[in-house]
Amino acid sequence: MDTATTRSQLVAHAQRLIQQRGYNGFSYRDLAALVGIKTASIHYHFPQKEDLLLAAVHAYQQQWHAAIATIDPALPAGQRLRLYLDLHRRTFAGTDRVCLGGALAADLGSLPPLVRQAVQAFYRANEQWLADVIAEGARDGSLAPHARPRALARSLFAAVQGCLAASRLFGDGHRMDDILEGLAGAPEAPEGGDPEPAHTRRAVAA
Amino acid sequence: MDTATTRSQLVAHAQRLIQQRGYNGFSYRDLAALVGIKTASIHYHFPQKEDLLLAAVHAYQQQWHAAIATIDPALPAGQRLRLYLDLHRRTFAGTDRVCLGGALAADLGSLPPLVRQAVQAFYRANEQWLADVIAEGARDGSLAPHARPRALARSLFAAVQGCLAASRLFGDGHRMDDILEGLAGAPEAPEGGDPEPAHTRRAVAA
DNA sequence: GTCTATAGTCTGATAGAC
DNA sequence: GTCTATCAGACTATAGAC
Numbered sequence: 001m002d003t004a005t006t007r008s009q010l011v012a013h014a015q016r017l018i019q020q021r022g023y024n025g026f027s028y029r030d031l032a033a034l035v036g037i038k039t040a041s042i043h044y045h046f047p048q049k050e051d052l053l054l055a056a057v058h059a060y061q062q063q064w065h066a067a068i069a070t071i072d073p074a075l076p077a078g079q080r081l082r083l084y085l086d087l088h089r090r091t092f093a094g095t096d097r098v099c100l101g102g103a104l105a106a107d108l109g110s111l112p113p114l115v116r117q118a119v120q121a122f123y124r125a126n127e128q129w130l131a132d133v134i135a136e137g138a139r140d141g142s143l144a145p146h147a148r149p150r151a152l153a154r155s156l157f158a159a160v161q162g163c164l165a166a167s168r169l170f171g172d173g174h175r176m177d178d179i180l181e182g183l184a185g186a187p188e189a190p191e192g193g194d195p196e197p198a199h200t201r202r203a204v205a206a
Numbered sequence: 207m208d209t210a211t212t213r214s215q216l217v218a219h220a221q222r223l224i225q226q227r228g229y230n231g232f233s234y235r236d237l238a239a240l241v242g243i244k245t246a247s248i249h250y251h252f253p254q255k256e257d258l259l260l261a262a263v264h265a266y267q268q269q270w271h272a273a274i275a276t277i278d279p280a281l282p283a284g285q286r287l288r289l290y291l292d293l294h295r296r297t298f299a300g301t302d303r304v305c306l307g308g309a310l311a312a313d314l315g316s317l318p319p320l321v322r323q324a325v326q327a328f329y330r331a332n333e334q335w336l337a338d339v340i341a342e343g344a345r346d347g348s349l350a351p352h353a354r355p356r357a358l359a360r361s362l363f364a365a366v367q368g369c370l371a372a373s374r375l376f377g378d379g380h381r382m383d384d385i386l387e388g389l390a391g392a393p394e395a396p397e398g399g400d401p402e403p404a405h406t407r408r409a410v411a412a
Numbered sequence: 413g414t415c416t417a418t419a420g421t422c423t424g425a426t427a428g429a430c
Numbered sequence: 431g432t433c434t435a436t437c438a439g440a441c442t443a444t445a446g447a448c
Contacts, residue, residue: 022312037415038415043443048442105371105372146388151388152388155384159361159364159365161364169325178361182352182358245423246427247431255424
């Protein structure tokens with residue numbers, strides 16, 4: 001089955017354009033040119049721009065849900081946490097995009113209320129997944145979190161979103177390593193020119 | 207001296223509108239209505255929109271530089287770090303704004319190159335300040351960072367930016383406390399319903 | 413489902429009077 | 431410095447043929 005329907009192409013291109021330029025940074029004209037149809041035809045699939053936006057966010061959330069579901073729940077919590085960060089790094093490193101949720105959250109003041117709710121749902125889902133993993137890691141000892149799971153989950157997700165923006169700003173795909181380094185623990189002499197981030201350690205300071 | 211010149215009003219309103227709605231979310235029309243002049247008059251002060259943008263970013267960076275300069279360098283590094291986070295919390299809690307740097311970084315793909323450079327300079331200044339404080343704290347023992355100062359500074363600034371976006375998204379002015387909690391250390395039983403964030407502690411896990 | 417054609421509005425920007 | 435008047439182009443959206 002050829003799943004590259006016009007509708008799915010529109011959603012995919014809309015996602016990409018928002019991630020690159022922000023919510024107000026793209027038009028039906030851009031979209032039509034990319035898909036190879038006229039702007040009027042887009043309205044057949046998405047009568048209002050808000051309809052397209054909602055479809056883009058919901059599809060994005062499902063895509064991330066599927067991606068996170070590939071992280072084996074049988075693995076130690078600490079490793080799952082690193083795989084979560086690595087998933088973000090691999091997805092966005094070298095691209096000119098950020099997370100769709102973060103991109104929309106930044107333009108919040110010009111977002112229709114329903115889109116705002118969809119973005120909230122995306123944030124909640126990520127923060128809850130992280131909080132669950134952190135709590136489990138604290139139980140089984142694979143993590144030693146220095147804050148309550150929910151607080152740490154929120155801080156971590158915020159750091160990931162901010163890191164994606166900074167990575168793109170500086171064209172530096174390695175910035176996620178900074179968070180990984182803080183997660184994994186670090187050299188005892190923190191100001192020296194230690195060139196080896198302790199990626200392989202299991203001790204977690206968070 | 208009455209410093210509320212038309213030019214300064216334009217810059218201030220432009221800053222606010224970008225922080226609320228993003229780079230592409232406001233127009234000369236909005237701005238003119240707020241200041242009480244016509245759109246054509248704005249072009250006298252800022253011939254192109256990019257000129258206005260650059261003025262807004264540069265003014266913002268100076269404002270933050272002045273605000274951070276109020277943090278007494280004689281204080282312990284750990285306390286200066288908390289004051290830095292508190293400055294952000296106090297500035298944005300209860301508002302519908304995020305940091306101008308973060309707002310522009312999110313719309314990077316539609317930013318003129320010179321504006322992009324100005325945003326980079328803003329990020330670098332903040333990350334450098336944080337790295338210096340963290341390195342000093344590691345030296346004098348007022349902090350025990352679990353990552354190298356530069357990595358920790360970048361993660362922390364990313365977390366602050368992400369936290370501001372999430373705070374506004376959920377209308378929750380207390381989210382900066384999550385970062386403070388991770389910075390200050392936390393209960394040894396992280397999953398319990400401990401209602402007391404350890405705000406007063408000095409031990410820093412970061 | 414896609415098209416042409418078009419409406420009505422908003423956009424950044426310019427010319428020239430005052 | 432601010433105005434009126436205007437521009438050319440972009441925007442979302444609609445009507446109706448195919």
